[in-house]
Amino acid sequence: MMLKAKTLGENMLEGSGATSDNSSQEKAWSSLWKIGVPSKVKVFLWRLARHSLSTTDVLHHRNMSYVSACPLCGADDSWRHALVSCTMARCVWALS
Ligand SMILES: [Zn+2]
Incomplete structure (x- = not known):
């Protein structure tokens, strides 16, 4: 979905x-x-x-953030990173 x-x-x-x-x-x-x-x-x-999810890459693109890296792990941020590939997201998915 x-x-x-x-x-x-x-x-x-x-x-x-x-x-x-x-x-x-x-x-x-x-x-x-x-x-x-x-x-x-x-x-x-x-x-x-x-x-339009408020990931740091979107915020940076809209001049609302100085950095476009993930605040949790420092990798390049995107919707895919925030929901799937970030180490913290993986931990959350592992707990569910
Ligand atoms: Zn991350």
């Missing part, structure tokens, strides 16, 4: 299929909003797809 939302967001950001695939994107977003999960999860997925 998260990868589907991310792929949808990446396609929107890249502009691929913006005209011919517009109805399928609307259908995908409609199906995302109809998923039976709390609205905060839907908003999180939407922000993930729109690349």
Whole structure:
């Protein structure tokens, strides 16, 4: 589900299929909003797809942070790093 939302967001950001695939994107977003999960999860997925999670690379790009490195481990930050590849994220996933 998260990868589907991310792929949808990446396609929107890249502009691929913006005209011919517009109805399928609307259908995908409609199906995302109809998923039976709390609205905060839907908003999180939407922000993930729109690349608007407040990771330090996004904050740095918006001139809201001096550094773009992960504050926990110092590696280059991104949504993928924050959710999957950061050592702290891996610890959280291991505990769940
Ligand atoms: Zn990290």
